[in-house]
Amino acid sequence: MPPPVKLAIIGGGPSAFYVASRLLSLLPLNDTVSPPLRVHMYDRLWAPHGLVRYGVAPDHPEVKNCTHKFDMTATDPRFRFFGNVNVGSTPFHSIPHALHLPLTSILNNYSHLLFATGCTLPTLHPAISPSAYCIPALSLVHWYTQHPSHSSPPALDKISHLTLIGQGNVSLDIARILLTSPSVLRQYDVPEHVLEVLSRSTVKHVSIVGRRGPLEAAFTTKELREMINLPEASMIPIEPALLTPPPGVTPTRQQRRTLELLQKGSKNPPGSTPKSWSLDFYRSPTGLAPPSTASASDMASLTLAHTRLDPATSRAVPTGETSTLPTSLVVTSLGFHADPETAFFDPAMRHLRSSAGRITSSEGLALKNIYASGWAANGANGVLASTMIDAYAVTGTILSDIVPPSEAVKITSATSVLPMGIAPDKMLNPHPDLDGLPSEIVHGINDGMVIQYDDWKVIDAEEVRRGEALGKERERMGWKEALSFLTLSAPS
Known part of the structure; x- marks a missing residue:
């Protein structure tokens, strides 16, 4: 043996x-x-x-x-x-x-x-450092999942326009959470304190920025379809030329489905909803300037280099043209290391x-x-x-x-x-x-x-019980509350 x-x-x-x-x-x-x-x-x-x-x-x-x-x-x-x-x-x-x-x-x-x-750590954008106007996506995810790292809630009641850098599923997750009514989210595993912050949100538009085009976007068709079917938000139409494959390029099955969804557009006509979102292709951040005044309504200025795909390498390269996007908050979602x-x-x-x-x-x-x-x-x-x-x-x-x-x-x-x-x-x-x-x-x-795992199962059952009492999947505990609950529930 x-x-x-x-x-x-x-x-x-x-x-x-x-x-x-x-x-x-x-x-x-x-x-x-x-x-x-x-x-x-x-x-x-x-x-x-x-x-x-x-x-x-x-x-x-x-x-x-x-x-x-x-x-x-x-x-x-x-x-x-x-x-x-x-x-x-x-x-x-x-x-x-x-x-x-x-x-x-x-x-x-x-x-x-x-x-x-x-x-466990977010990849940061080299051109825009974390600040009061730029945070990593991981901070938002940790906030709405009540991660033990104790991320502070974002000031959503002071934000009208949010810009996500990166077009992966995490970006679409965040956009979907921010554009979905808390009354819909309430049935899921969303802590009550998160729902309370979301209920005060003033976010009206979410821009989702990527340095390459729709064929290279990292999100899945499932996540895109969920965005397109949001009940209270509509997608800004994409310029038709961007949705036409370059000559000599044969899209994969998934890429064809993505293009079809983007051509069809969102379930709600543009301008018919209180909230909106956009996929901004061929844009790469080069800098972020804070508001010129201390007014809460003023926005930061995100400078974007316009890009194109290098046919030889499929890498995004600048065209020399730039534009400025006014935004309340930039959230970088560029992966993890x-x-x-x-x-x-x-x-x-x-x-x-x-x-x-x-x-x-x-x-x-x-x-x-x-x-x-x-x-x-x-x-x-x-x-x-x-x-x-x-x-x-x-x-x-x-x-x-x-x-x-x-x-x-x-x-x-x-x-x-x-x-x-x-x-x-x-x-x-x-x-x-x-x-x-x-x-x-x-x-x-x-x-x-x-x-230990037996401790976790006690906490798990209590989270589910509390959730059922509120008509939802579960209501999570933080560390201190879990520790206190285990102490009180331990056999005497």
Whole structure:
């Protein structure tokens, strides 16, 4: 029988749960052939499920159905979840209540390690820095999903025109939330304090700006169709010439559907609704000037370079023409990257150094028993289905190391060290105490600062109960409220 396996997974999002689920199912409990196995998951967020809870738009509840599978995974007695735990060399600054766990404590207590830490930081636009008039989209998403980073609510009662930079699904999510009546959103997983702010919103128009054209837009036809069918907003018509493919270009099926939707336009005729939105193609920001006076009605000035596609590279290049767009607030939605403080971060790729699911050294050599999956390994792209496929592939890699490894895979750690100067193959414990925990976690559990999955299910049930009382999907708790509720509901 192979030696015991004790896997630490850093991260508690979909990729982490898909790996855990797959590994536990392929090495069944009480199977005499399988090695003794433990899977311990650590997440800096106190609630599990990562982007499913804190990234999926609230009016897309069907996307969250995967949590049922994750709940089943958590019933396996070999699995444990530890939330509100930040693993790393320094505490995570934006979640001050998270328990700090040095990476060395993981290495000392586990035989295998998987990074499923995702891409948690927004990519900023080089020409417009964050300011009172420019914020990353992640701030808005964190606000309406009640992320533990405590994003402040936007001053929507002082905004009439909002500009989104980037034409991906996140931009359309934000635009849709801002252009949908709170009475419609109330049935979904939208916190009451968010609905209250939305009810005071004065946003009348949302511009969605992209540096390339409709054939290159990153949003899906599903998201576009939802925008087109908004009941209280209409789309500004797009110049017909922009919706004609260039000579020699044959659109894909999805591109044809996008062009057809854009040609048809929104369900509501332009000018017939109190709110509107536009897709502004071939525009790239070059600067943002604040209002000339302190009047709340004055707008900032967003300078846009007009662009065209270079036929040879398909890159957007400036034409030399510019225009100015008056706007109350700019929201940049240009994707995400991994935290540079994460071990094995690759500055060039902006995610962790990995190949075929294995963390690699700076020389490109695979490190023994250390893996990466999901956005942490591949960058911020793909949907839940592609995340699951990738996670299952990484699970196969882990399994190949549990049984005698393939001669074709060269695994080494001799020339690579962690940031604190520790060679990982010297620290991962080949003979761990299967049920032992790092001392910091033991103390954190005793102090009530670490959330385990049973704790989460108690909170989950209460959130759903509170939501049902309000006629909605759920009413979320923040950290302090969840902690207080667990204390009050604990057996005496």
